[in-house]
Amino acid sequence: MYAQVIVDVPTYHVDRPFDYRVPAKFASIIEPGMRVHVPFGRRPVLGFVVGLSSTTEVPQKKLKPITALLDLEPVITSELLALAKWLKHETICFEIDALQVMLPSALRAKYEKIIEIVPGAILDERLQSYFDDKTQVKIEVFEQAHVLAEVKKAIQQQQVRLKTVIKQRGTVKEQRYVQIGTHTEIEQALQQVNKRAKKQIQLLHWAKQHAEQVYLPQKVLDDSATSLSVLQAVVALGGLQFVQKEVLRDPHQNSVEQTSNHTLTSEQQMATDAIHDALKQKKATTFLLQGVTGSGKTEIYLQTIEQALQQGKQAIMLVPEISLTPQMTERFRGRFGNQVAVMHSGLSVGEKFDEWRKIQRGEVQVVVGARSAVFAPFTNLGLIILDEEHESTYKQEDTPRYHARDVAIWRSEYYQCPVVLGSATPALESYARATKGVYTLLQLTKRATNQALPVVDVVDMREELRQGNHSMFSTILIEAIRERLTKKEQMVLFLNRRGYSSFVMCRDCGTVVQCVNCDISLTYHRSQEHLRCHYCGHEQAVPTQCPACESDRIRYFGTGTQKVEEELYRLFPEARVLRMDVDTTRKKGAHEKILSAFGRQEADILLGTQMIAKGLDFPNITLVGVLSADTTLHLADFRASEKTFQLLTQVSGRAGRHDKEGQVIIQSYTPEHYAIDLAKQQHYETFYTQEMQMRRLAGYPPYFYIALIQIAHEEVWQAQDYANHVADYLRHQLPHVRIIGPAAAQISRLQNRYRYQCLIKYKIEPNLIPVLHQLIALYRAEWQKKGVHLTVDLDPSMI
Numbered sequence: 001m002y003a004q005v006i007v008d009v010p011t012y013h014v015d016r017p018f019d020y021r022v023p024a025k026f027a028s029i030i031e032p033g034m035r036v037h038v039p040f041g042r043r044p045v046l047g048f049v050v051g052l053s054s055t056t057e058v059p060q061k062k063l064k065p066i067t068a069l070l071d072l073e074p075v076i077t078s079e080l081l082a083l084a085k086w087l088k089h090e091t092i093c094f095e096i097d098a099l100q101v102m103l104p105s106a107l108r109a110k111y112e113k114i115i116e117i118v119p120g121a122i123l124d125e126r127l128q129s130y131f132d133d134k135t136q137v138k139i140e141v142f143e144q145a146h147v148l149a150e151v152k153k154a155i156q157q158q159q160v161r162l163k164t165v166i167k168q169r170g171t172v173k174e175q176r177y178v179q180i181g182t183h184t185e186i187e188q189a190l191q192q193v194n195k196r197a198k199k200q201i202q203l204l205h206w207a208k209q210h211a212e213q214v215y216l217p218q219k220v221l222d223d224s225a226t227s228l229s230v231l232q233a234v235v236a237l238g239g240l241q242f243v244q245k246e247v248l249r250d251p252h253q254n255s256v257e258q259t260s261n262h263t264l265t266s267e268q269q270m271a272t273d274a275i276h277d278a279l280k281q282k283k284a285t286t287f288l289l290q291g292v293t294g295s296g297k298t299e300i301y302l303q304t305i306e307q308a309l310q311q312g313k314q315a316i317m318l319v320p321e322i323s324l325t326p327q328m329t330e331r332f333r334g335r336f337g338n339q340v341a342v343m344h345s346g347l348s349v350g351e352k353f354d355e356w357r358k359i360q361r362g363e364v365q366v367v368v369g370a371r372s373a374v375f376a377p378f379t380n381l382g383l384i385i386l387d388e389e390h391e392s393t394y395k396q397e398d399t400p401r402y403h404a405r406d407v408a409i410w411r412s413e414y415y416q417c418p419v420v421l422g423s424a425t426p427a428l429e430s431y432a433r434a435t436k437g438v439y440t441l442l443q444l445t446k447r448a449t450n451q452a453l454p455v456v457d458v459v460d461m462r463e464e465l466r467q468g469n470h471s472m473f474s475t476i477l478i479e480a481i482r483e484r485l486t487k488k489e490q491m492v493l494f495l496n497r498r499g500y501s502s503f504v505m506c507r508d509c510g511t512v513v514q515c516v517n518c519d520i521s522l523t524y525h526r527s528q529e530h531l532r533c534h535y536c537g538h539e540q541a542v543p544t545q546c547p548a549c550e551s552d553r554i555r556y557f558g559t560g561t562q563k564v565e566e567e568l569y570r571l572f573p574e575a576r577v578l579r580m581d582v583d584t585t586r587k588k589g590a591h592e593k594i595l596s597a598f599g600r601q602e603a604d605i606l607l608g609t610q611m612i613a614k615g616l617d618f619p620n621i622t623l624v625g626v627l628s629a630d631t632t633l634h635l636a637d638f639r640a641s642e643k644t645f646q647l648l649t650q651v652s653g654r655a656g657r658h659d660k661e662g663q664v665i666i667q668s669y670t671p672e673h674y675a676i677d678l679a680k681q682q683h684y685e686t687f688y689t690q691e692m693q694m695r696r697l698a699g700y701p702p703y704f705y706i707a708l709i710q711i712a713h714e715e716v717w718q719a720q721d722y723a724n725h726v727a728d729y730l731r732h733q734l735p736h737v738r739i740i741g742p743a744a745a746q747i748s749r750l751q752n753r754y755r756y757q758c759l760i761k762y763k764i765e766p767n768l769i770p771v772l773h774q775l776i777a778l779y780r781a782e783w784q785k786k787g788v789h790l791t792v793d794l795d796p797s798m799i
């Protein structure tokens with residue numbers, strides 16, 4: 001038997017399965033979708049079986065055997081194997097990348113270099129001491145001990161050899177339990193026990209009452225009032241046994257209260273019925289559920305998932321990472337209890353692995369998770385939901401550059417089940433599809449609690465400056481905060497900073513401290529007193545002198561959340577402020593702590609960045625203040641207006657969701673901009689119409705599709721040269737398509753490489769994907785060796 005294997009070598013110039021011989025011992029077990037170890041060139045690699053056959057065209061001499069079979073059950077279902085092929089074609093990636101992205105990182109391979117003693121060889125004492133009684137030791141041990149030269153000598157003398165071994169990144173967690181024997185076994189032990197060992201006899205009598213049970217050791221000690229040494233003695237005697245059992249890590253520290261369905265409003269009912277119909281009739285309909293903030297979209301998700309479960313089906317609920325707040329997951333756990341698995345980046349590798357295994361074994365029917373949960377290995381899907389479908393985090397910015405929405409729709413067609421895309425502010429592309437009837441539009445125009453949408457005021461900060469107010473708070477915002485403090489109501493203050501804090505600038509010459517590897521300024525982190533690059537991770541101390549003019553008047557700049565917090569305490573010494581940003585949420589569980597403290601009303605003001613814009617549902621919030629609405633407007637991104645409008649609408653939606661009325665104050669330096677003006681009116685359709693006109697004039701999506709090709713090289717002239725090649729090639733192959741560039745990328749140097757880009761704008765171009773595949777093939781076969789880096793993104797979110 002032969003297996004077709006996709007190997008974990010994503011730089012190889014061809015992307016196809018390789019044939020391997022299946023040794024007899026694996027023949028009856030092996031199935032497509034299992035992981036294997038195979039030799040590739042001179043090293044062992046991880047691979048995925050994608051097919052089995054009884055014949056092969058590879059000459060027998062050249063065929064190598066599979067060396068290890070890692071799974072007894074496939075980790076990739078046949079559906080996901082097909083999806084990987086589709087992803088490979090649609091996003092132009094390696095099939096191995098598509099397969100890996102579907103698995104929890106615990107199941108991916110970790111390659112370790114080890115030094116192994118050649119059997120029979122005698123090492124000199126010094127080197128031998130690193131091995132103890134082992135025959136293999138990681139190479140790092142020798143590196144750290146600075147004895148690599150000796151290792152090299154031993155390799156030359158063939159005493160040791162360098163090997164690569166494959167390890168799995170995560171493991172199944174096991175725990176020690178006590179297995180109590182059968183009645184007879186315990187009787188036997190009682191006959192053999194030393195009659196003076198009173199404690200052992202006592203334990204055996206206890207065990208007789210619990211024959212054949214399994215307990216944690218501590219439970220045995222507590223219940224039988226005995227000690228570990230007595231337990232160990234009895235285990236040695238027989239009667240009881242220590243066993244290792246697999247346990248699932250539980251990422252939820254708290255238990256949640258069971259909740260029940262709300263009686264739906266008539267708008268909610270109509271939407272739910274439409275989705276339910278598609279479910280019953282097994283139709284792969286894509287619904288766009290557009291509902292104003294607080295209109296009860298989540299309640300619709302909960303009730304339609306319940307309907308899917310009642311039909312014996314499973315459901316995937318996707319939420320953007322940032323709104324995967326405990327509040328959100330608790331709403332699902334509250335309704336579906338332990339039928340829910342939760343997947344997000346806050347979990348450890350092991351916890352994610354265990355949540356994934358619950359899905360794989362069919363122990364849960366619902367998964368709530370971020371982007372990659374769209375690959376949950378369910379086999380009887382009934383419903384897929386994307387909440388906040390406009391969020392850019394649904395698009396993966398790294399290969400495979402997939403969009404969770406496209407994957408969801410692919411899977412819905414496979415299972416003939418509905419997809420629901422929910423948002424208060426749908427992506428322009430989605431709304432355009434809904435108006436054309438590609439998606440079915442469902443609308444919720446009122447809040448579920450019947451509370452009106454909050455009143456929004458926009459303050460012109462230029463006017464404030466003219467009046468002599470240099471603070472970051474306008475007079476009306478200060479008044480509004482004071483009023484809430486007196487009334488003991490809560491507030492959200494939002495700083496539109498894309499999560500970043502401040503940078504360090506010289507006050508004399510204006511020099512901003514830049515990353516050594518990238519063409520971007522470093523971000524100042526006050527808690528650690530250092531500078532960090534958000535692109536390559538480079539860190540350095542804050543300079544005490546300007547690198548350009550040697551002035552010592554160099555300090556951090558910009559309004560970070562910390563600065564706002566200080567200002568708040570200066571203005572309102574009695575206010576209790578909770579700050580939520582990258583710095584305060586680095587520790588595991590920090591999110592949860594901050595939000596639950598705010599929920600218990602231990603603070604008056606929640607101050608934060610993008611993190612607090614979504615998903616929060618607290619009844620006592622009556623004021624939302626946006627300190628700087630314009631920041632996202634000035635990003636060099638064709639979606640800047642759309643993102644600003646979405647963000648302002650979302651954050652405004654946190655106010656007055658329950659019985660108290662809400663107020664929103666937006667501070668802006670460009671209040672006349674349509675994105676800000678229309679956010680004030682909270683009118684999505686008007687914004688949509690206006691923004692669509694802009695897109696048509698500028699030739700951007702949804703009128704045109706765009707594809708972005710980036711070319712990078714350490715030498716600037718090489719980068720330029722290859723970028724020219726790419727542009728010429730594309731112009732030649734695609735004569736009817738607009739090719740823009742090459743031009744320097746927005747971040748013109750990243751991780752020490754100069755970057756250029758070509759932009760393709762097209763409507764319908766059947767040749768595009770084949771041509772791009774050819775370009776990639778050329779790159780992999782010839783250019784890669786020359787240090788070129790080329791990436792293709794068929795749906796870039798930033799250009």
Ligand SMILES: Nc1ncnc2c1ncn2[C@@H]1O[C@H](COP(=O)(O)OP(=O)(O)OP(=O)(O)O)[C@@H](O)[C@H]1O
Binds near residue numbers: 448614615617
């Ligand atoms: N039918 C209903 N009757 C009463 N209360 C409801 C009903 N549906 C939802 N609610 C409540 O209304 C509030 C807002 O609902 P929900 O959070 O589901 O809205 P949403 O549309 O998801 O909001 P957003 O998009 O702003 O996050 C919640 O507190 C929810 O419990």
Ligand SMILES: [Zn+2]
Binds near residue numbers: 506508
């Ligand atoms: Zn200077």
Ligand SMILES: [Zn+2]
Binds near residue numbers: 533535536
């Ligand atoms: Zn950098």
